[in-house]
Amino acid sequence: MTIRASKLWLGYGVAMAWFYLLLWPLLGIKPEGLQFAGSFAVWLKVAVAAxxxxxxxxxxxxxxxxxxxAPSRAVGEAVSAAAGRVPRWLSLSLLLACAIAFPFFTERYAHDVAISVLVYIMLGLGLNIVVGLAGLLDLGYIAFFGVGAxxxxxxxxxxxxxFWLCLPISACFSAxxxxxxxxxxxxxRGDYLAIVTLGFGEIVRIVINNWMSLTNGPNGVLGIKSPGAYWFKDGSFEHIWLNHLEQLYFVILALAVFTILAVYRINYSRIGRAFEAVREDQTAAELMGVNTFRLKLLAYALGAVFGGLAGSFFAARMKFVSPESFTFIESAMVLAMVVLGGMGSIPGVILGSLALIALPEVFRGFEMYRMFVFGGVMxxxxxFRPRGLWPAKRMGARSEEKD
Structure with a gap:
């Protein structure tokens, strides 16, 4: 017991020393000189709490x-039993009703954040088909987002x-x-697959950046129209442009709901089972008659479809696109959402998107070290939860991990 305690406190001391080495350059190096009081005060609070x-x-x-x-276990079991008695359709209906009512009780800033979260939910669910279901590590997924945009x-x-006519066209081109x-x-497989997909993602970005006659290169494309709709007014239908954030929120909400339903159907279909067979053991899947070549290609195509749909909305919302919006850091962010939420889990990807997009906005009051705190929490x-916030029920080890 004493040895365990000494190791625990030794690890605490090393961690706090390393934390101060990371914190001091952020808060102690200033134009007027080197300072230690501010960084030490912040470090001391964290050290005491830890x-x-x-x-x-x-x-x-x-x-x-x-x-x-015993009391906490009893309360947890009672809560779980009560939640299990609630029909799934009722809980999902309440959740959808809250999402629909959200813009009527919030301000413009909240609408902007919610739109970004829904866009990344679509991207995360699309990548989840490739990474979570089929077990293929893709580091260039943002390229499909750029193709759609x-x-x-x-x-x-x-x-x-x-816009509505271009949605299926963008999905086809992305596929x-x-x-x-x-x-x-x-x-x-494995690391080789990650390196090659990273390279192809960068190839797409460089082509977009250098093809001046088509994409206007680094200057981007300006003057993109917003989605349109017909509104019944004064006895006739009138065409309006959906320019306000409240209107765009409902457009991306509809696309996100469509993506969730589509990915759910794929997950629990024969194709989804075949994806999981390839993920768990590709050699065994081939011996059982699964055409792994076609299924992997299908996984890339299906994942790209939802990335293309999200890209189309992104272009319509921003009214401007440029190659700087489709860098590797965006692919890494989407992959982090999938891993953090739980690979193969639809609710997990949604929670991961909320954690990586919405929480930094909540921590905005921490000013310059808010992202430092946020990264530490992640x-x-x-x-403590290596399988994600909401792990998938049917999830084993990927075949390349066994190799």
Whole structure:
């Protein structure tokens, strides 16, 4: 017991020393010189809070809080039983009603954040097909987002096509791009697959950046039209442009709901089962008659479709697209949402999107070190919940992890 305690406090000391080495350059290096008081004050608060947590953990391991375990377990089981008696359709209907009523009780800033969250939910669910279901590590997924955005941008500016007409066209072009990018990678696994998909994602961004005659290069495409709709007024139908954030919120909400339903149907279909077979053990799936080549290609295409739909809305909302919006950091962000929420889990991806997009806005009051706090919270979360916030029920190890 004494050895465990000494190791625990030794780890605490090392962690706090490392934390100060990271914190001091952020708060102590200023134009007027080097300062230590501000960074030490912040470090001291964190160190005291961490020491209290370590002490409580040590007391828990010693059995001091054992008398609370039985009542807390009983309360948890009662809550779980009560939640299990609520029909799923009722809980989902209430959740959808809250989402529909959200813009009527919030301000413009909240609408902007909610739109960004819904866009990333679509991207996360699309990548979840590739990474979570099929077990293919894709680091260039944002390329499909860019293909969808530029498809609608060019069709809107040069041919003045409607947003709703361009949605399926963008999805088709993104699926074709998914097949083109996915085809050379189908014989690869693990790290090699990650490197190749990263390379193809960068190729798409560089092509967009250098094809001046088509994409206008780094200058981007300007003058993209917003989605339109017909409104019944004064006895006739009148066409209006959906320019306000409240109106755009309902457009992306409809697209996100469609994505959730589509991914759910894919997950519990024969194709979804085949994806999982490839993820769990590709060799065994081939021996059972699963055409792994076609299924991997289909996974890339289906994932790219939802990325293209999200890209079309992104272009319509911003009215401007440029290559800077489709960098590798965006692919890493979407992949982090999938891993943090739980690979293969639809609710997990939604929670991961909320955590990575909405929480930094909640922590905005922390000013310059809010992202530092946020990153630390995410790291601790992955240490204590490595399978994600809401792990999938049907989830094993990917085949390349076994290799």
């Amino acid at each position: 020491a209290i947590l370590v002490a409580l953990y040590q007391l828990k391991q010693g059995g001091l809080f054992r008398f609370l375990e 530029y498809t609608y941008a060019l069709l809107s500016v040069h041919f003045e096509l409607s 074709i791009a998914g097949c083109i990018i996915g085809y050379p990678t189908l014989r690869m 790291a601790v979360m992955m240490i």
